[in-house]
Amino acid sequence: MEQVQQLYRPGALDTGEERKMNERGYGQFCPVAMASEVLGSRWTILVLRELLCGSQRFNDLRKGMPRISPALLSKRLRELEDLGVVARTTDARSGTPGYRMTEAGEELRPVIMSMGTWGQRWLESQLSLKNLDPSLLMWDMRRNLDPTPLPSRPVTIQFLYPDVTKGQKKWWLLVNKEDKHAAVDLCMLDPGFDVDLYVVSDLRTMTAIWMGIMTVPQAIDEGKLQLSGERALQSSMQAWLGLSPFAQETKRVNA
Amino acid sequence: MEQVQQLYRPGALDTGEERKMNERGYGQFCPVAMASEVLGSRWTILVLRELLCGSQRFNDLRKGMPRISPALLSKRLRELEDLGVVARTTDARSGTPGYRMTEAGEELRPVIMSMGTWGQRWLESQLSLKNLDPSLLMWDMRRNLDPTPLPSRPVTIQFLYPDVTKGQKKWWLLVNKEDKHAAVDLCMLDPGFDVDLYVVSDLRTMTAIWMGIMTVPQAIDEGKLQLSGERALQSSMQAWLGLSPFAQETKRVNA
DNA sequence: CAGTATCCGATGCGATACTG
DNA sequence: CAGTATCGCATCGGATACTG
Numbered sequence: 061m062e063q064v065q066q067l068y069r070p071g072a073l074d075t076g077e078e079r080k081m082n083e084r085g086y087g088q089f090c091p092v093a094m095a096s097e098v099l100g101s102r103w104t105i106l107v108l109r110e111l112l113c114g115s116q117r118f119n120d121l122r123k124g125m126p127r128i129s130p131a132l133l134s135k136r137l138r139e140l141e142d143l144g145v146v147a148r149t150t151d152a153r154s155g156t157p158g159y160r161m162t163e164a165g166e167e168l169r170p171v172i173m174s175m176g177t178w179g180q181r182w183l184e185s186q187l188s189l190k191n192l193d194p195s196l197l198m199w200d201m202r203r204n205l206d207p208t209p210l211p212s213r214p215v216t217i218q219f220l221y222p223d224v225t226k227g228q229k230k231w232w233l234l235v236n237k238e239d240k241h242a243a244v245d246l247c248m249l250d251p252g253f254d255v256d257l258y259v260v261s262d263l264r265t266m267t268a269i270w271m272g273i274m275t276v277p278q279a280i281d282e283g284k285l286q287l288s289g290e291r292a293l294q295s296s297m298q299a300w301l302g303l304s305p306f307a308q309e310t311k312r313v314n315a
Numbered sequence: 316m317e318q319v320q321q322l323y324r325p326g327a328l329d330t331g332e333e334r335k336m337n338e339r340g341y342g343q344f345c346p347v348a349m350a351s352e353v354l355g356s357r358w359t360i361l362v363l364r365e366l367l368c369g370s371q372r373f374n375d376l377r378k379g380m381p382r383i384s385p386a387l388l389s390k391r392l393r394e395l396e397d398l399g400v401v402a403r404t405t406d407a408r409s410g411t412p413g414y415r416m417t418e419a420g421e422e423l424r425p426v427i428m429s430m431g432t433w434g435q436r437w438l439e440s441q442l443s444l445k446n447l448d449p450s451l452l453m454w455d456m457r458r459n460l461d462p463t464p465l466p467s468r469p470v471t472i473q474f475l476y477p478d479v480t481k482g483q484k485k486w487w488l489l490v491n492k493e494d495k496h497a498a499v500d501l502c503m504l505d506p507g508f509d510v511d512l513y514v515v516s517d518l519r520t521m522t523a524i525w526m527g528i529m530t531v532p533q534a535i536d537e538g539k540l541q542l543s544g545e546r547a548l549q550s551s552m553q554a555w556l557g558l559s560p561f562a563q564e565t566k567r568v569n570a
Numbered sequence: 571c572a573g574t575a576t577c578c579g580a581t582g583c584g585a586t587a588c589t590g
Numbered sequence: 591c592a593g594t595a596t597c598g599c600a601t602c603g604g605a606t607a608c609t610g
Contacts, residue, residue, distance in 0.1 A: 084581095086361060087382055088451055089443040089522055091434030091561045092427055096360040098438065099430065102583075105351040106341060118592050127342055129584060134593060144437070157592070164437040164567070171433055172347055174426045175354065179346030182399070182419040183353065188344040196343055267344055306346045312419070339601095357603070373572050384604060389573060412572070 095171075098143060103128050105172065107136050108161075111146065112169050113203060116158040123199050140165070173305070180306040185273065192263050194221055194228045197270060198246055204302030207235055207242035215293070216253040223262045257289040259297075272307025350426075353398060358383050360427065362391050363416075366401065367424050368458060371413040378454050395420070428560070435561040440528065447518050449476055449483045452525060453501055459557030462490055462497035470548070471508040478517045512544040514552075527562025 086093040099105055103125065110124040121133060137159060140146035145165040149158040161168075198219065219231040227248075234245040234253070259266075265284040268274040276298040279285035287294040341348040354360055358380065365379040376388060392414060395401035400420040404413040416423075453474065474486040482503075489500040489508070514521075520539040523529040531553040534540035542549040 085446070086358075086380075087446050087448060088361070088380075089446040089448065089526070090364070090431070090451070090455075090559075091438065091526075092364050092431040093361055093434075094438045094442055094446070095430040095434030098434075100355060100357065100360065102355065103341075105355065106343075106348055109345070109347050125341075125343075127584090129586090130593060131585095131595080132583065135583095167433055167437065171426070171429045174429055175350040176345070176347040178422055178426055179348075179350030179353075182422065183346065183349045187349055191340070191342050191344040191349070193342060193344065196345070200345075271344070271346075304345075309346075382604090384606090385573060386575080386605095387603060390603095 098145075099168075099171075101136070101139075103132060104136055104140070105175070107133070107140065108145070108165065108168055109172055109176075111159060111161050111165065112172060116149070116160060117156065118159075121159070124196070126193070126195060176306045177309050180271075180304075180309040181312045185311070188267065188271065189264060192267055194224050194231065194263055197263070197267055198231045198233075200304065201270065201301065202233060202244050202246040204304070205233065205235065205244050206300050206302045207237045207244070209296040209299040210235055210237055210242075211292070212237050214253070215257075216251065216255050217257045217259060217293070218255045219266070220258070220260045221263045221266070222260065223264075255289060257287065257293040257297075260286040260288075269301070269303075270307070271304050272309070273311070276301070353400075354423075354426075356391070356394075358387060359391055359395070360430070362388065362395065363400070363420065363423055364427055364431075366414060366416050366420065367427060371404070371415060372411065373414075376414070379451070381448070381450060431561045432564050435526075435559075435564040436567045440566070443522065443526065444519060447522055449479050449486070449518055452518070452522055453486045453488075455559065456525065456556065457488060457499050457501040459559070460488065460490065460497075460499050461555050461557045462492045462499070464551040464554040465490055465492055465497075466547070467492050469508070470512075471506065471510050472512045472514060472548070473510045474521070475513065475515045476518045476521070477515065478519075510544060512542065512548040512552075515541040515543075524556070524558075525562070526559050527564070528566070531556070 085097050088094070099108075106125050106128075107121065110121045113124070115121050115124055118130075118133070122128065122130065125133070137146060137148075141148055143164075144162055145168065146159050147162050147165075149160055150156070151158065215235045215237075217233045217235070219233070221229055221231075230248070230250070232247040232251050232253075232255075234247065234251060236243045236245075261279065261284060265274065265279050269276060269279055269285075276285065280287065287297065293300075340352050343349070354363075361380050361383075362376065365376045368379070370376050370379055373385075373388070376392075377383065377385065380388070392401060392403075396403055398419075399417055400423065401414050402417050402420075404415055405411070406413065470490045470492075472488045472490070474488070476484055476486075485503070485505075487502040487506055487510075489502065489506060491498045491500075516534065516539060520529065520534050524531060524534055524540075531540065535542065542552065548555075
């Protein structure tokens with residue numbers, strides 16, 4: 061059987077005779093390869109993540125991906141639309157354009173989630189710490205905040221990150237819990253309302269809490285998080301502060 | 316609440332003040348983003364697929380990815396090694412180098428599989444048909460062939476694809492079922508053994524069968540597949556011919 | 571067999587400005 | 591707000607040849 065093995069020479073190592081078309085792709089019929097061609101281009105996965113997280117409008121998508129250029133975002137959305145993964149919408153009343161996942165797109169949820177779960181388990185926290193970003197953190201918090209434990213009146217919470225570059229230091233979350241579902245707004249400029257709860261922490265700590273690496277009480281104990289203002293809001297913070305969808309996933313290594 | 320919304324301006328649309336480092340990455344702490352940075356570069360997913368399918372040696376990996384250059388494969392493997400996803404091995408006896416998945420890499424299996432499942436369900440078969448490749452098909456068949464229904468003696472099966480460019484028309488699968496686990500070899504040159512079963516089909520049909528879009532009896536009925544030689548091998552072909560891991564997945568659209 | 575070394579071209583993408 | 595238009599550079603990766 062030894063010499064027989066040599067009789068196989070992959071068409072790949074071939075003479076390069078007929079490789080004209082499909083240049084850019086992998087040229088494989090394997091479903092994994094085809095899916096990779098769709099999902100592999102830069103920013104695509106993050107566009108899908110944003111849509112799966114509920115963002116619908118162009119500039120909301122941008123907030124979740126600060127570094128993407130509008131041109132490229134537009135291009136990616138068109139590509140995904142052509143593929144039948146994303147559908148363009150138009151609000152009946154306002155005429156505002158938007159985007160949503162199609163059924164095919166929705167079925168990418170387990171793919172994206174499994175990627176995130178794996179990332180949370182295996183990619184070193186060090187990497188996370190290189191990628192701290194207050195705007196992304198606050199935008200995520202805005203999205204996942206759970207108003208259930210909050211009182212049924214407008215609540216203003218101010219976040220202060222002393223270690224962050226000027227201009228991104230202060231943030232306000234405004235929660236308005238009206239008839240069961242709540243509106244949460246995020247501001248970088250003082251909205252002028254009385255603040256019900258002040259939160260002070262370094263960005264790294266707050267991010268760690270968000271990612272489930274640390275809890276609110278722990279951070280307070282270690283002196284890395286200071287709360288002041290309404291007592292009830294303080295003690296319920298771990299509850300109303302929604303965590304990252306991957307927060308419960310156990311870390312395996314910090315290589 | 317209307318005007319309040321305006322008070323938020325994402326740090327992304329910012330002045331571009333301090334975006335010096337981490338240029339190439341996404342700059343996000345989100346696990347999905349971090350995983351994307353790892354898995355997003357070209358060929359990486361396919362390298363992992365090959366390893367998860369059992370290939371261990373450099374040139375076997377190449378057979379599964381005919382179009383990757385050795386330089387790039389080498390680079391990808393080093394990157395994955397640095398990440399702790401892949402480990403380099405050395406055969407104790409022969410000293411042959413090789414690669415295997417680490418525990419972290421093994422946990423990527425559900426990620427890759429879900430990508431493939433999605434691809435099989437939602438990406439048009441048309442795309443598959445653009446990517447026909449006899450060497451990939453035969454290499455996959457070699458890998459997934461199930462020797463269970465085969466007799467316990469050396470078996471030679473010849474495949475002929477009349478529609479394929481000369482040099483890739485004929486293939487031989489040699490199955491040697493010795494003491495429970497079998498050795499399967501693939502050749503492009505006549506190994507010289509007596510052929511027990513002849514298979515003639517166009518490449519597209521054989522690929523469709525492999526992908527679970529069509530069955531052996533169907534293809535025979537439609538006159539797209541001809542078998543000759545040992546009867547037992549003919550009738551058990553659907554059984555010994557292992558199918559693509561995604562073959563059972565239902566197609567949803569052929570856009 | 572298992573890679574390295576080198577070169578070079580296409581293009582992806584970032585940055586910026588502008589429009590309806 | 592929701593994109594389009596344009597420009598230019600870096601870099602990714604393809605091709606090829608070579609080595610231990």
